[in-house]
Amino acid sequence: MKNPISGLNKIFDSRIRLGVMSVLVVNEEISFNDLKAMLEVTDGNLATHLVTLEENSFIKVHKGFIGRKTNTTYSITNVGERAFKDHVKALEGMIKGIK
Amino acid sequence: MNPENEPIQALADIKQMMDRSSRFVSLSGWSGVAAGICALVAAWLAGKKFNEYPISENKYEANAGYSRDGNLLHLDRELLILAVVTFLTAFFFAFLFTYLRSRKTGVPIWGFMARRVVINVAVPMIAGALLIWRITDYGLYGLIAPACLLFYGLALINASKFTVSEVRYLGYLQLLLGVINLWAIGYGLYFWAAGFGVLHILYGIVMWNKYERNEKAVV
Numbered sequence: 550m551k552n553p554i555s556g557l558n559k560i561f562d563s564r565i566r567l568g569v570m571s572v573l574v575v576n577e578e579i580s581f582n583d584l585k586a587m588l589e590v591t592d593g594n595l596a597t598h599l600v601t602l603e604e605n606s607f608i609k610v611h612k613g614f615i616g617r618k619t620n621t622t623y624s625i626t627n628v629g630e631r632a633f634k635d636h637v638k639a640l641e642g643m644i645k646g647i648k
Numbered sequence: 649m650n651p652e653n654e655p656i657q658a659l660a661d662i663k664q665m666m667d668r669s670s671r672f673v674s675l676s677g678w679s680g681v682a683a684g685i686c687a688l689v690a691a692w693l694a695g696k697k698f699n700e701y702p703i704s705e706n707k708y709e710a711n712a713g714y715s716r717d718g719n720l721l722h723l724d725r726e727l728l729i730l731a732v733v734t735f736l737t738a739f740f741f742a743f744l745f746t747y748l749r750s751r752k753t754g755v756p757i758w759g760f761m762a763r764r765v766v767i768n769v770a771v772p773m774i775a776g777a778l779l780i781w782r783i784t785d786y787g788l789y790g791l792i793a794p795a796c797l798l799f800y801g802l803a804l805i806n807a808s809k810f811t812v813s814e815v816r817y818l819g820y821l822q823l824l825l826g827v828i829n830l831w832a833i834g835y836g837l838y839f840w841a842a843g844f845g846v847l848h849i850l851y852g853i854v855m856w857n858k859y860e861r862n863e864k865a866v867v
Contacts, residue, residue, distance in 0.1 A: 564658075564661065567661065567662065568661070568665050571661070571662045571663075571665035571666050571669070572666070572669040574666065575666045575669060576669055579669075583759065583760045586756070586759060587665070587668065587669050587759075588665075637659070637662065640655040640658055640659050641655075643655040644655050644656055644659070
């Protein structure tokens with residue numbers, strides 16, 4: 550039998566990164582500030598995790614402007630969506646394994 | 649934490665984040681009840697206005713296509729003012745109760761989810777308002793109430809993707825009333841009162857009962 554833990558993605562060990570992916574999987578595009586409010590984290594903390602996700606090409610960053618203020622938005626990539634779904638499947642597999 | 653519960657906890661977190669970030673749930677049931685009461689009062693006042701003028705409400709509505717005399721123009725203006733005041737009052741109370749609820753639960757009202765709901769309601773409503781404006785210009789009064797109900801129903805169905813699913817059923821019911829009213833021209837005020845008054849009150853009670861009754865205050 551396949552080891553169910555093998556599907557778990559180390560990148561999603563962090564609750565914040567997992568939270569970001571959960572929000573992005575149901576929202577086409579979301580701004581940094583909305584994401585921050587949603588996850589209730591600080592600027593710096595969120596930014597670090599977003600960089601990690603971007604480096605793994607799980608999310609795409611769009612830099613835009615509203616007037617003179619920067620408006621950075623994020624969306625999920627195909628790679629990211631697949632990784633997230635595999636991770637969820639692995640979690641479900643673990644629960645079934647326990648039962 | 650018990651390590652066996654970790655995947656369960658993680659899945660619960662994921663589900664909660666997906667839910668919280670995709671649906672606007674702060675609207676209070678009392679907002680619906682208040683809007684419904686405003687609508688019933690407005691319908692009653694409109695009915696009284698019809699009686700003050702030398703034409704009956706059914707004739708006013710059935711007066712399709714005829715040019716309007718001075719009396720009717722005066723009535724038009726009074727009804728328009730009544731409609732605007734009703735809308736503002738209902739909006740004020742809806743906002744007030746939702747504000748009070750959000751203070752209790754600690755969930756902010758105005759986020760991107762609320763913005764999404766407002767935009768999705770506003771687009772069909774503005775289209776409907778323009779249509780009703782033109783309908784009145786042509787004197788087709790009988791179509792005002794069904795147009796209100798149809799476009800409001802569509803607006804609710806449109807926005808229901810981003811909020812609680814009960815809104816969709818409310819939308820379908822408004823739509824149904826609007827369609828029936830299309831073949832019952834002359835009884836618009838009753839249909840309007842049923843849709844905007846009775847249905848809103850019922851919806852508010854259902855929502856309060858389901859979501860708010862056992863809500864705990866956040867200290």
